Amino acid sequence: MNVAAPFEGIGASVRRKEDFRFLQGRGAYTDDFNRQGQLYAWIVRSPHAHARIKGVDTSAASRMPGVVAVFTGADMAKDNVGGLPCGWQIHNKDGSPMAEPPHPVLAVDKVRHVGDPVAVAIAATRQQARDAAEAVGVDYEVLPAAVSMDAALKAGAPQVHDGAPGNLCYDWHIGDKAVVDAAFASAAKVVKLDLVNNRLIPNAMEPRAALGEFDPTTGDYTLHTTSQNPHVIRLLMGANVLHIPESKLRVVAPDVGGGFGSKIYHYAEEAIVTWSAGKLARPVKWTADRTESFMSDAHGRDHVSHTELALDADGKFLGLRVSTLANMGAYLSTFAPCVPTYLYATLLAGVYTTPVIYCEVKAVFTNTVPVDAYRGAGRPEATFLLERLMDVAALETGIDRVELRRRNFIPTDAFPYQTPVALQYDSGNYHATLDQALKASDWAGFEARRAEAAKRGKLRGIGISTYLEACGIAPSAVVGSLGARAGLYEVGTIRVHPTGSVTVLTGAHSHGQGHETTFCQLVADKLGVPVAQVDIVHGDTAKVPFGMGTYGSRSLAVGGSAMMKAMDKIIAKGKRIAAHLMEADVDDIEFERGIFRVAGTDKTKALVDISVAAYVPHNYPIEELEPGLEETAFYDPKNFTYPGGCHIAEVEICPETGKVSMVNFTAVDDVGRVINPMIVEGQVQGGIAQGIGQALLETCVYDADGQLLSGSMMDYTMPRADDLAPVSVATHTTLCTHNPLGVKGCGEVGAIGSPPAVINAVVDALRDYGVRTLDMPATPSKIWGIINGGRRMAAE
Amino acid sequence: MYDFAYHKPATVADAVKLLADPDAKAISGGHTLIPALKHRLNKPSAVVDLSGIAEMKGIKRVGNAIVIGALTRHVEVATSAEVKAAIPALAYLASHIGDVQVRNRGTLGGSVSNNDPAADYPAAVLGLGATIHTSKRKIAADDFFQGMFTTALEQDEILTAIEFPIPEKAGYAKMKNPASRYVMAGVFVAKTGGAVRVAVNGAGPCVFRQADMEKALAANWSADAVAGVKQSADGLNGDIHGSAEYRAHLVGVMAKRAIAAAG
Structure with a gap:
């Protein structure tokens, strides 16, 4: 019996292949790897936010049972170990480069945040390593700490780095201030708003871990690490920190349990275990406990902004002025400087036709954990600012909040649309996503629900956010001109095996995204190979060509495009082989889903016939064609991609306790072409969960001492x-115009679009209490x- | 955690002997001690595991009281037909402690001996005017809870059971800490033998009785009666999740809800 195989190509909700091992507890995470003779590292961390190190006494620790070594920053310096590099250089308003103070792997003279690594016991x-770490005596002279950005910028504030006077990393801007000021001068109405974007702690389910190995026979180093981008770690650590040639350094990121950005960066512990493994010629493993994760994983967000919007009498936007303070923490994490600049200020046009925009950003060093990209990175901060501003502007102009947005939307026929802040949007339909979301959320019926809730003693509110983000990061030449010290292309290799199964090598890395399924679907769709016969290899620099990893919702838009290009090459070569086998002209060969056909005939060859011929080239055009069927393509995107959409949140507040309950959430996102709807839905749901977390629950709090x-x-x-x-x-699709798949990316939209929708809903619920800023x-x-203050005001 | 000796006595008498060592710690469900050990916040010489002591287990009705062995797990109290029939508020309280995993491991005796200000059980013990049975005596609830993590128990004294008088009415309501889901402010109200008791947990450094609410309820058992009673914020806890004033306010809200629940 011939049963048609289920469709597994683009658009099919194929069940996630990787879940079979994950659900059975068979994933292989970094901490699951154990080697013969393996040692364990425990990091001695600073208990102080800011202190001078007067001395480190390792003598007692070194004599403890099981201890093999105790290393300090001085030991690393003797070995010429470099500091942790920063991957992005921002320039100040005056053109001078940002302050880029050293970031030693182990602190030498000073510690600069609670959790700053000082020594390692192995x-x-x-x-035993932990016992020894506790026995390391560090003589600290505690210094006053600069904890909040306000405090750090005050005259006479404690200096985090000597090389960053006034604790200023950079003072950057974008846009023409004079032009924007002129727009404000002619405005009928100016709306002002102060906002804080709260600092978040990522909390991936799997804590970070690293296992360093050294083979004294070959001189080869291997690092297993919880990374989103093993090649980037190999490059940064090999070239900048440990001075190991890339040919001698293999970095493996096996199964990784969530990253959200926090596992992009090159962290001290990776260098510590790799270097220690070399010194001791034994494998060295470090695994963070949750407490360490809180004080050593890069944090996210942490902006304080003042913003002003100029409008004409009809509510059309004339100009936007933004001034932002962005917390860098104590050191520059790998991509920190680009987050509050090129991933933030360039998004301030949002989905609106605001003609002129000026934004200045001061990045500030403080005695806190370094801050870097976290799911959305800069774009959630821009979106929160804009979408809160929309609601305040609606309130103050008396124009309905949906109407105000609509009135300023970039028209559907205006693409490609050049914003005043560098980006050029290729496609979108903001009216369509808005309309669909209004309908799905029954926006029109809300007042009845509010009244019903009031009968139950609850304050009900509804909030909207019409957002846009830039992802599919990024055109290398563009980001290079903006200060990136890396290219942001991606690589894909398609290896068709002799008997027709396929291995895909990709520089993208999956740590929850479902690549092992989605990428197989691309192959199923294009080459007609069943998903079960396609395997994805990622996360190993020894196996995969140099790729840039996964962040910024780039894996499909950039990595998937590389695979498409490589498959184009496979098909082109396959056609030449097919033409030879079927004695036809190559121009007459058609290919569709695994079948090569001589056009207009019933002469066909399956992909497997071609692969067999390619690897067993007995009857083969060997003079003009190399054997084998394996192609690699590097894809450098032409532009960012621009997902966008509309999120609508509905909340109820208990006025007695102040507790906000989410009662409904509607998302309509344009993520471009959808490869696996089920995975997209999961990605968006997860992002929304994090967005609701930011809006209602999560915040990082330091006391005044740090x-x-x-x-x-x-x-x-x-x-x-x-x-x-x-x-x-739900999704509403407009295709990306500049990548071969038409995809835009879905990893971050949930976390970007949702926080302002939730806060706008809360403010709406509290409309009788005169809330303007929340x-x-x-x-x-x-x-x-x-509520309590409001009642007091009412009583007075 | 640091190394320690491990003992698993089969009788209360043996456990008491082992706990004569001032650096030894008793363990029951382990939901407080184990995390403390893992964080190296505690370095006991020995851990005395009480879970093998049969005489400290079980739920029984004795006259006009329910007597619950110290080792009884929260899930057992929550699902006990005896408790549900006699003191439904106590079963309700137990069914809302932590999460499923906590309720399957944590015990009544462990929670009450620890006297975490944000724990649930102390509110029921004080609110119901229970009697604490120990390895050497019986202690009235009013004399048992002495301050944050402090009780009348001596080092070598083990809480063996708690005797809860069966009330005419009782109810419990709490506001959870958003992060830990421990109690931020909770109120247990009970009318037992005509006497009203109101116990407040979570809000202060130790569970305490709210005398003004007791007086108001004795005169008029209704949510309205406590609406006029203002809980002072003096001495209450304040932290990143809420000020003392907020907790004081919540005491009033939870009292009304507890009364409503009691009926």
């Missing part, structure tokens, strides 16, 4: 299932304070 067991008060799950509120609402996710997270105590 022993036969993890417990101690991390939200340093564990006891005090840092991660979203739980019952904090969320039923989430309805900083995230909207915790029960904060909301109660507003």
Whole structure:
């Protein structure tokens, strides 16, 4: 019996191949790898936010049971170990480069945040290493700390780095201030808003881990690490820190349990275990516990902004002025400087036709954990600012908030659309996503729901966000001109095996995204090979050509495009082989889903016939064609991609306790062509969960001395299932015009679009209390304070 | 965690002997001690595992009281037909402690001995005017809870059971800390033998009785009666999740809800 195989190509919700091993506990994460003779590292971390190191005494620790070595920053300096590099250079308004102070792997003279690594104890067991680490005596002279950005920028503030006077990393801007000021001078109305974008702690489910190995026979180093981009780690660590040729350094990122950006960066512990493995000629493993994760994984967000919007009498936007302080933390993490600049200020046009925009950003060093990209990176900050501003502008102009947005949307026929802040949008239909979301959320019927809730004593509110993001990062030449020290292309290799199965090598890395399924679907769609016969290889610099990894919703738009290009090459070569085998002209060969056909005839060859011929070239055009069927393509995107859409949140507030409950969430996103709808829905849901987390629950709190008060799950509120609402996710597609798949990316849209929708809903619910500004997270105590204050005002 | 000796006695008498060592710690469900050990916040010489002591287990009705062995897990209290029939508010409280995993491991005796200000059980013990049975005596709830993580228990004294008088009415309501989901402010109200008791947990450094609410409820058992009672913020806890004033306010809200739940 011949049963038609289920469709597995583009658009099919193929079940995730990787879940079979994950659900059975068979994933292989970095900490699952153990080697003969393996040692364990425990990092001695600073308990102080800011202190001078007067001395480090390792003598007692070195004599403890099982201890093999205790290393300090001085030991690394003797070995000429370099500092952790920064991958992006921003220039100040005056053209001078940003302050880029050294970031030693192990602190030498000073510690600059709680958790800053000072020494490492290496022993036969993890417990022994920890015992020894506790016995390391560090003589600290505690210094006053600059903890908040406000405090750090004050005259006479404690200096985090001697090389960054006034704790200023850079003072950057974009746009023509004079032109923008002129627009404001002619405005009928100016709306102003101050906002804080709260600092977040990423909390991937799998804590970071690293296993360093050294083979004294060959001189080869291997690092297994929890990374989103192993080639980037190999490049940065090999070239800048440990001076190991890339040919002698293999970096493997095996299964990785979530990253959200926090596993992009090159961290000290990776260099520590690799270098120690070389010194000791034994494998050295480090695995963070959750407490270490809180104080050593790069944090996210942390902006303070003042913004002003100029409008004409009809509510059309005339200009936008933004001034932002962005926290860098104590050191520059790998991509930190680009987040509040090119991933933020360039997004300030949003989906609107604002003709002129000026934004200035001061990046500030503080005695806190370094801050870098976290799911959305800069774009959530821009979106929150814009979409809060929209609601305040609606309130103050008396124009309905949906109408105000609509009136300023970039028209559907205006693409390609050049914004005043560098980006050129290729496609989108903001009216369509808005209309679809309004309908799906029954926006029109909301007042009845508000009235019904009021009968139950609840304050119900609805909020909207019409957002846009730039992802598919990024055209190398463009980012290079903006200060990136890396290219941002991607690589894909398609290896068709002799018997027709396919291995795909990709520089993208999956840590939850479902690449092992989605990428197979591209092959199924294009080459007609069943998903079960396609395997994805990623995360190993010894196997995969130099690729740039996964972040910025780039894997499909950039990595997938590389695969498409490589498959084009496979097909082109396959046609030549087919033409030879079928004694036809190559121009007469057609290819569709695995079948080569001589046009207009019933003469066909399957892909497997071609692959057999390619690897067993007995009857083969060997004079003009090399054997084998394997092609590699590097794809450098022509532009960013621009997903966008509309998120609508509905909340209910208990006025007695101030608790905000999510009751409904509707997302309509334009992510371009959808390869696997189920995976897209999951990605968007996950992003929305993080967005709701930021809006209602999560925030990183330091005390005035720089101690991390939200340093564990006891005090840092991660979203739980019952904090969320039923989430309805739909897509409305306009195709990306400049990549071969028409895809835009879906990894970050949820986290970008949702926070302002939620806060706008909370503000709407509190409309009788005169709320204008509401900083995230909207915790029960904060909301109660507003309600309580409001009642007091009413009584006075 | 640091190394320690491990003992698993089969009788209360043996456990008491082992706990004569001032650096030894008793463990029951382990939901407080194990995390402390893992964080190296505690370095006991020995851990005395009480879970093998049969005489400390079980739920029984004795006269006009429910007596619950110290080793009884939260899930057992939450699902006990005896408790649900006699003191439904106590079963309700147990069914809302932590999450499923916590309720399957944590025990009544462990929670009450630890006297975490944000724990649930102390509110029921004080609110119901329970009697604590120990390896050497019986202690009234009013004398048992002495301050943050401090009780009347001596080092070598083990809480063996708690005797809860069966009330005419009782109810419990709490506001959870958003992060830890421990109690941020909770109120247990009970009318037992005509006497009203109101116990507040979470809000202060130790569970305490709210005398003004007790007086108001004794005169008029209704949510309205406590609406006029203002809980002072003096001495209450304040942290990144809420000020003392917020917690004081929540005490009033939770009291009304507890009364509504009690009926």
